[in-house]
Amino acid sequence: MSETRSIVRLAGRDLDGNRKIVAALEDVAGVGHTLAYAVLNHLKIGSNLRLGQLSEGQISAIERVLRNPASAGLPPWLFNRRKDPETGKDSHLLESDMEFAIRMDIEREKRAGSWRGVRHALGLKVRGQKTRTTGRRGKTIGVRKRAAVPGGQQPQQSQS
DSSP, rough: OOOOOOOEEETTTEETTBBBBHHHHHSSOOOOOHHHHHHHHHOOOOTSSBBGGHHHHHHHHHHHHHHOTTTTOOOGOOOOOOOOTTOOOOBBOHHHHHHHHHHHHHHHHHHHHHHHHHHHHHTTSSOOOOOSSSTTSOOOOOOOOOOOOOOGGOOOOOOO
16 A cells, blocks of 8 residues: 555545545535445445545546446436436536536526525525524524613503
């Protein structure tokens, strides 16, 4: 084995080479636990190795499979973009591509005037959560008390 590298560049990110491969791959946006294991099983790389112990060829193979998991024969249920509204195809997005696609989906919902789009536009919860006590973001939380009357006197009520 060659020496362990402390930083490995993968999918546009600098990853910690001292971590186990699965944990390091999960730091890439768009890669979860299941996909990380599926990629390693497809490439026949042991999951107990550290990321910094891999050769350049193995790292480039991992990146190639992450960028296009369909070409490696991985099942489409592992992808994070199923039935894309524009193309209708299954794909897998990583890092900034995924963030851009989510942002564009929200904008599409807003333009369509759907319920979800309206909730997004108003900054409210979208998925049916309660809003009475949570999700206030910057507004006062708790009960507001009336201003105290000077001298500790009770306000007088008029009798009519």
